[in-house]
Amino acid sequence: MDAIKHRKTQKVLANSPWTPSLTEVEREELVQELLTLAAAAPYHYESAAKYRTDLTSELPFRCYVADAVRCRAAVDFASTEEVQAGKIGQMLNAAEVLLVVTWLPDTFGEPVESREPIPFTGNLRNMEHLAATGAAIQNMLVGATAFGYPNYWSSGGVLRFDPMRTHFNIPTEEIILGTLFIFPKDAESRADEVVPGKLRDKGKALDTWSKKV
Numbered sequence: 588m589d590a591i592k593h594r595k596t597q598k599v600l601a602n603s604p605w606t607p608s609l610t611e612v613e614r615e616e617l618v619q620e621l622l623t624l625a626a627a628a629p630y631h632y633e634s635a636a637k638y639r640t641d642l643t644s645e646l647p648f649r650c651y652v653a654d655a656v657r658c659r660a661a662v663d664f665a666s667t668e669e670v671q672a673g674k675i676g677q678m679l680n681a682a683e684v685l686l687v688v689t690w691l692p693d694t695f696g697e698p699v700e701s702r703e704p705i706p707f708t709g710n711l712r713n714m715e716h717l718a719a720t721g722a723a724i725q726n727m728l729v730g731a732t733a734f735g736y737p738n739y740w741s742s743g744g745v746l747r748f749d750p751m752r753t754h755f756n757i758p759t760e761e762i763i764l765g766t767l768f769i770f771p772k773d774a775e776s777r778a779d780e781v782v783p784g785k786l787r788d789k790g791k792a793l794d795t796w797s798k799k800v
């Protein structure tokens with residue numbers, strides 16, 4: 588419960604690349620823990636068969652994992668490609684792990700478009716695929732919080748689009764729901780800046796969004 592209450596957005600900004608704080612073994616252990624938490628989320632419908640090629644799971648989401656070295660390389664790539672990565676670049680300088688989480692829209696026979704299929708077909712199945720993916724993401728954020736790693740759920744900014752999207756090999760027919768930044772435990776003391784979530788304290792009074800019926 589405490590981890591749920593204490594989870595909060597922390598955009599950790601670093602103006603230059605940080606040396607990773609975890610060993611490869613430690614990072615792999617963390618990633619496996621977080622992925623296991625994501626897989627524990629409820630889900631209602633299996634992914635469409637067409638998505639089960641490279642990654643074969645029935646889960647309606649996928650997770651693409653980039654370690655610290657890969658994140659720093661992406662900053663270099665963005666610079667070479669003249670991508671204005673802004674805060675995303677600063678967070679890639681600091682991140683211990685980046686988890687790009689996509690969900691897999693059912694298109695019911697419609698051809699898969701050559702780019703992220705937004706707007707997707709509005710129906711119950713897609714709503715529930717999306718909801719399951721959100722639950723999986725939240726599990727990972729709460730888990731990261733419980734393990735002591737500052738974290739942030741971003742829409743992805745420049746990571747959603749080429750050339751960054753292709754750089755990270757994110758399939759175009761999947762929809763990115765979140766790019767999750769997991770920062771080192773001591774990030775707050777090292778960061779050039781830590782930016783909190785804008786809406787952190789907004790709308791929280793229980794009687795403003797719930798009532799007896």
Ligand SMILES: Cc1cc2nc3c(=O)[nH]c(=O)nc-3n(C[C@H](O)[C@H](O)[C@H](O)COP(=O)(O)O)c2cc1C
Nearest residue numbers: 594595596740741742743744764783784785786787
């Ligand atoms: C689906 C989703 C996408 C988000 N994308 C962004 C984003 O792109 N940029 C951003 O500043 N915050 C983003 N956030 C984080 C929210 O700003 C943050 O959760 C909110 O301000 C409340 O703060 P808290 O997380 O500390 O409770 C996103 C949150 C969700 C659920």
